[in-house]
Amino acid sequence: xxxxxxxxxxxxxxxxxxxxxxxxxxxxxxxxxxxxxxxxxxxxxxxxxxxxxxxxxxxxxxxxxxxxxxxxxxxxxxxxxxxxxxxxxxxxxxxxxxxxxxxxxxxxxxxxxxxxxxxxxxxxxxxxxxxxxxxxxxxxxxxxxxxxxxxxxxxxxxxxxxxxxxxxxxxxxxxxxxxxxxxxxxxxxxxxxxxxxxxxxxxxxxxxxxxxxxxxxxxxxxxxxxxxxxxxxxxxxxxxxxxxxxxxxxxxxxxxxxxxxxxxxxxxxxxxx
Amino acid sequence: xxxxxxxxxxxxxxxxxxxxxxxxxxxxxxxxxxxxxxxxxxxxxxxxxxxxxxxxxxxxxxxxxxxxxxxxxxxxxxxxxxxxxxxxxxxxxxxxxxxxxxxxxxxxxxxxxxxxxxxxxxxxxxxxxxxxxxxxxxxxxxxxxxxxxxxxxxxxxxxxxxxxxxxxxxxxxxxxxxxxxxxxxxxxxxxxxxxxxxxxxxxxxxxxxxxxxxxxxxxxxxxxxxxxxxxxxxxxxxxxxxxxxxxxxxxxxxxxxxxxxxxxxxxxxxxxxxxxxxxx
Numbered sequence: 001x002x003x004x005x006x007x008x009x010x011x012x013x014x015x016x017x018x019x020x021x022x023x024x025x026x027x028x029x030x031x032x033x034x035x036x037x038x039x040x041x042x043x044x045x046x047x048x049x050x051x052x053x054x055x056x057x058x059x060x061x062x063x064x065x066x067x068x069x070x071x072x073x074x075x076x077x078x079x080x081x082x083x084x085x086x087x088x089x090x091x092x093x094x095x096x097x098x099x100x101x102x103x104x105x106x107x108x109x110x111x112x113x114x115x116x117x118x119x120x121x122x123x124x125x126x127x128x129x130x131x132x133x134x135x136x137x138x139x140x141x142x143x144x145x146x147x148x149x150x151x152x153x154x155x156x157x158x159x160x161x162x163x164x165x166x167x168x169x170x171x172x173x174x175x176x177x178x179x180x181x182x183x184x185x186x187x188x189x190x191x192x193x194x195x196x197x198x199x200x201x202x203x204x205x206x207x208x209x210x211x212x213x214x215x216x217x218x219x220x221x222x223x224x225x226x227x228x229x230x231x232x233x234x235x236x237x238x239x240x241x242x243x244x245x246x247x248x249x250x251x252x253x254x255x256x257x258x259x260x261x262x263x264x265x266x267x268x269x270x271x272x273x
Numbered sequence: 274x275x276x277x278x279x280x281x282x283x284x285x286x287x288x289x290x291x292x293x294x295x296x297x298x299x300x301x302x303x304x305x306x307x308x309x310x311x312x313x314x315x316x317x318x319x320x321x322x323x324x325x326x327x328x329x330x331x332x333x334x335x336x337x338x339x340x341x342x343x344x345x346x347x348x349x350x351x352x353x354x355x356x357x358x359x360x361x362x363x364x365x366x367x368x369x370x371x372x373x374x375x376x377x378x379x380x381x382x383x384x385x386x387x388x389x390x391x392x393x394x395x396x397x398x399x400x401x402x403x404x405x406x407x408x409x410x411x412x413x414x415x416x417x418x419x420x421x422x423x424x425x426x427x428x429x430x431x432x433x434x435x436x437x438x439x440x441x442x443x444x445x446x447x448x449x450x451x452x453x454x455x456x457x458x459x460x461x462x463x464x465x466x467x468x469x470x471x472x473x474x475x476x477x478x479x480x481x482x483x484x485x486x487x488x489x490x491x492x493x494x495x496x497x498x499x500x501x502x503x504x505x506x507x508x509x510x511x512x513x514x515x516x517x518x519x520x521x522x523x524x525x526x527x528x529x530x531x532x533x534x535x536x537x538x539x540x541x542x543x544x545x546x547x548x549x550x551x552x553x
Contacts (some may be wrong), residue, residue, distance in 0.1 A: 004356055012357040018349070019366055022425065028391040029381055043384075043391040044398060081280075089277035104278070111285045113535050115486050117510050118527040119288035121520060122295060125302070126288065145284025148277050206374040208489045209511075216515075224376045228493065231380050238384050245377050256372045260365045263372065267430065268437035 029249075033242040054243035058230070062244050067226035068251070074136050074222060075204045078143035082151050082200055085144070087189060090155030091181055095164070105156065111149030116210070124213055134218030139211060143204050151196050158192035159185075198266030205252070223248050289531075295521055296528045302520035314525035323501050324526065327509045330416060331533070334505060335484030337420045338427075343476050345424060346431025351461075353432065354439045364436065368429040375426065379493030382422045383409065386494075412502035415495050419503055423490055427483075431476050438472030439465065474545040478538060485534050506530045 028043055033054055035047040059065065093105045123142070124133075132138040166188070170180040208224040215225055230244045256263055296314055300307040318324045349367055353360045370378065385391045386408035396404040408418040442465055450460045488507035491497060497504035497512070504512075506526055514523035 004358075008356050011352060011355055012359060015349075015352045015357060015363055016359060018352075019363055022367060022370065022429075024395070025378075025381055025385055025391070025425070028385060032384075042394045042398075043389075044394045085277035085280060089274040092274050104274075107286075108278075108281060111281060113531075113538055114285060114289050115527070115530050115534050116285075117486070117488075117507055118292040118524070118531050119285050121302070121510075121514055121524055121527070122288040122291040123284065141280075142284055145280035145282075148281040149285070152277065202372055206376075208374070208376045208492075209507075212511075213515075224374050224489075227374075227377060227380065231493075241380065242384070245381055248377055249373055252372055252374065253369065256369060257365070264364065264368055264433055267368075267371070268433045 029242055029245060032239055033246045035239050037237070037239055054239050055247060058240050058244040058247060061234075061240075062226055062230040063221065064223070064226055064230075064244065064247055067221040067223045070136050070220060071205060071223040074139045074143070075201055077140045078147070078204050079197060079200045081140070081144040082147045083193060083196055086148055086151035086196070087155050087186070087193070088181075089148070090152045090159060091185060093152065094156045094159035095167075105152075108149050108152050111146075112153065116146060120210065120213055127214055132214075134215055134220060136215075136220055136222075138214040139222070142210055142214065143200075143207075147200050147203065151200060154192055154196050154199075155189070158189065162188060194262055195266040198263050292524045293528060296525040298521045300521045300524075301518050302514065303518075307521070310521070314522050315529075317522065318525060318529065323504065324509060326501055327504045327506050327526075328529065328533075330503060331485055331487070331505045331507075331530075334416065334420060334423075334487055335481050335537070337417075338423050338484040339477060339480040341420065342424045342428050342480050343431050343473075345428040346476065347435050349428060349432040350435035350439055354436055364433070368433050370426045371430040371433075373426070375489040376493050378426050379422060379490040382418075382425075383494050386418055386422075409495050410499055412499050415499060415503045419491055419494055422494060423484075423487070427480070431480065434476050434479075435469065435472050438469045442468045470545070470548055473548075474542075477541055477545065481537050481541060482534055485530065485537060506533075 031047060032043055034050040034052065036049060036051050036053070039047050039049065041047075089108075093101055093108070127133045127138045127141075132141065166184050167180050170184045171177070175183070206224065208228070211222045211225045212228070215221060221229065227244060227248050231241055234240050297309055297311060298307045299310050299313075353364050353367070357363075387393075388405075388407050388410070392408065393405040396402065406414055409415050446464055447460060450464050455463065486507060487505050488511065491503055491505055491508050492511070495503045497508040506529065510523050510526045510530070513519045513526065517523075
């Protein structure tokens with residue numbers, strides 16, 4: 001049934017045409033980013049005199065190095081904290097069937113429905129009182145809590161589908177519950193941890209609203225906020241802006257193409273969670 | 274368990290509860306003295322044409338994205354799940370926009386959709402000059418331009434989830450149905466579609482909630498303009514709080530947003546769970 005026929009060839013050509021349409025904006029992005037300001041020909045015509053000057057200008061004037069470092073710091077710290085606390089919390093929530101355990105899990109799931117717009121304004125005031133406003137730690141603290149419900153949800157779904165036999169055997173052999181978690185359960189959680197890692201890292205790295213609120217007016221920036229500031233400053237200098245966009249996209253796409261299998265499986269993995 | 278619950282309570286539960294309380298006050302975000310004003314903020318909202326419009330835009334965007342993005346995502350998934358040679362490459366390529374920072378894709382598209390941007394240049398180059406538009410500057414088109422940008426970015430995301438669902442449909446069932454004389458359309462409707470129910474649940478949930486909360490793309494593409502033609506609840510919440518200093522009113526809008534998300538997600542969950550049971 002899966003033979004290659006003329007209809008398959010037609011489908012192949014249609015799909016490649018679709019891919020070209022999807023890729024068209026990326027072509028224009030690169031084309032304008034390598035174009036000197038003097039080249040004012042149509043944005044879809046390939047430039048005759050490509051240059052890399054825009055990239056060095058954008059890098060220096062946009063403070064993109066500092067922003068990149070902050071984004072890496074915030075994403076790495078937040079994801080490590082969220083995965084650690086959520087997996088530890090999910091274990092008893094998935095295994096204990098008492099009423100308090102179910103109630104707690106429902107309370108955590110409530111966090112999936114609450115939009116962060118509701119919490120972010122009162123929290124703005126708390127962050128200010130704590131002196132965290134304008135520091136990357138405000139973001140680490142925020143994401144470490146914000147991403148708990150979703151991550152716990154992923155882990156609990158996975159744990160409930162996992163047989164209990166190995167843990168029971170470990171307990172009979174004299175392990176404490178914590179030892180059984182560390183040596184028996186944790187190694188088996190690897191697939192869902194990859195999923196949770198990917199989804200959390202992408203969500204934190206790409207978030208714009210939170211750093212816009214909690215970092216505004218400070219010298220600290222993450223990549224998305226730095227880009228927005230850059231666009232505000234160089235309003236019409238699109239060649240320079242596009243160079244900055246390319247710089248911000250490059251690390252993300254690089255990681256994506258290197259780890260595409262785990263990343264795509266991570267996104268599709270929500271289906272089984 | 275305690276660290277997770279403490280973080281969750283500190284960042285989500287307690288501020289959300291305080292938010293609901295502030296929605297009934299005239300707090301300006303700074304002054305420690307503020308008054309309880311009952312339902313005034315909510316009453317003001319329904320007299321505020323901008324707010325009513327923003328609620329309407331939010332619903333319109335969420336529904337349009339959900340329908341278009343999932344229709345295209347499903348077609349792409351069916352295309353990639355065939356015998357074509359480029360299927361693995363296409364899957365990686367078509368999903369790529371979904372990992373790019375939304376604010377970055379939005380700024381890219383702001384230029385592409387401009388009067389002298391690449392989209393109009395492309396129409397001009399293929400002789401469709403009458404299709405040239407000021408996509409983001411026209412109050413009639415801007416909202417649909419925003420929807421188009423989001424569909425461009427996330428159709429590949431829907432595709433990947435549908436694809437995982439399609440790959441869980443055993444090949445033998447298809448072959449058995451084909452032997453029994455079912456054509457491709459009939460096979461899709463009677464064999465594939467029921468087994469795709471979990472993928473539909475996830476996809477519809479993601480796109481409708483994402484659409485309701487939409488902020489980044491509107492902020493970068495149009496800033497809610499022209500006029501208020503593309504303002505959503507999220508952009509209005511931001512403007513009212515941080516440019517007008519009306520925290521109480523802004524949080525009342527956030528409460529409305531919360532109610533819409535809660536109704537949409539529970540409603541959809543109940544409907545789709547019923548559908549999944551009927552299908553299995």
